Amino acid sequence: MALERAYERMTAVAVAALHEREPARLWPMLAGALADLCGGEAVLHKLDDWSEDTGTIGAAPDAVAAELERLGEADLALLRAGYPLAQHYASGTDRTPVTAWRAAGRGWPDSATARLLDAALGVDHVLGVPLPESTTPITGCLVYRTGTDFTDDHLVMAERAQPLLAAVERQRQLLQEWRRRLGRGTAPDERAADCALTPRETTVLLLLGEALTADAIGRRLGISVRTVHKHVENIYRKLGTRDRLGTVLRAQQLGLVPSSGST
Known part of the structure; x- marks a missing residue:
């Protein structure tokens, strides 16, 4: 016991x-x-x-x-x-x-x-x-x-x-990658908090920006596809978007994920 x-x-x-x-x-x-x-x-x-x-x-x-x-x-x-x-x-x-x-x-x-x-x-x-x-x-x-x-x-x-x-x-590595790709001095944590995104939702958002499918995101994070979809629904609601493309574009505008072509 x-x-x-x-x-x-x-x-x-x-x-x-x-x-x-x-x-x-x-x-x-x-x-x-x-x-x-x-x-x-x-x-x-x-x-x-x-x-x-x-x-x-x-x-x-x-x-x-x-x-x-x-x-x-x-x-x-x-x-x-x-x-x-x-x-x-x-x-x-x-x-x-x-x-x-x-x-x-x-x-x-x-x-x-x-x-x-x-x-x-x-x-x-x-x-x-x-x-x-x-x-x-x-x-x-x-x-x-x-x-x-x-x-x-x-x-x-x-x-x-x-x-x-x-x-x-896995979460630690993705958070580090997220910070690295956004660059130093950009206060990404504050922007994510302003949008009420949890760290887990932030890493899912990063992977959405990499055009990964729900299956691929699930494998990367070690979670079920159902859980991925739940996180994605929460991200849509918090960013006021309806689909993947609109979400990624909105996240780029807010400085939450890297712009296309950035490393």
């Missing part, structure tokens, strides 16, 4: 994240709920390449983020490398959550990564929760805990959470 309640909370947080206008806030919103769901104490999330050389690591709670800021470059490189989970997922297409102990076996406790985690964060075990659609590079979250390894139930709940994480990541 406790895990089911944690999953309900995770679902509620994921839905709330879809109404967040600032892309950078989406993953920090999810971190605490994911830790609770998986029996963890801390979460690192990395949405670009798991390599030693590049990429920003996000962390929760704040105390863990503060500890990361104290690490030197060599230690950060060790964390970025994601041993042994990055190699585990890179070797095939299976994205099922797995623990470091199960991936590395008896070699895990004596590894340099395990020693660093114990010294820096006071944790012993790691659970990898990759985004289910990630290929190369592998992206996703690492959940940490002390004491015993994550249980089979924790792994099952982590797998159930993967579609929620994927939906939020």
Whole structure:
């Protein structure tokens, strides 16, 4: 029952994240709920390449983020490398959550990564929760805990959470793309808010401007065609339009989507 309640909370947080206008806030919103769901104490999330050389690591709670800021470059490189989970997922297409102990076996406790985690964060075990659609590079979250390894139930709940994480990541990427294409300094969030468009409706509007069908929009966002049509109806009502072409033109006039030919 406790895990089911944690999953309900995770679902509620994921839905709330879809109404967040600032892309950078989406993953920090999810971190605490994911830790609770998986029996963890801390979460690192990395949405670009798991390599030693590049990429920003996000962390929760704040105390863990503060500890990361104290690490030197060599230690950060060790964390970025994601041993042994990055190699585990890179070797095939299976994205099922797995623990470091199960991936590395008896070699895990004596590894340099395990020693660093114990010294820096006071944790012993790691659970990898990759985004289910990630290929190369592998992206996703690492959940940490002390004491015993994550249980089979924790792994099952982590797998159930993967579609929620994927939906939020799609939204984050589209919001970033929307901002990039409209250009810096244009205050697109304010214009969307003035039209009472939710962040989800804003991303649907962006995809309408790309001439995607309802089926294609649904696949891009991971939602049903029926839900797409509901969002489109809301957009029509809020912009005072009746069809797709009129909506896109009106949105361009309002500076809500890029004009034709812009990148």
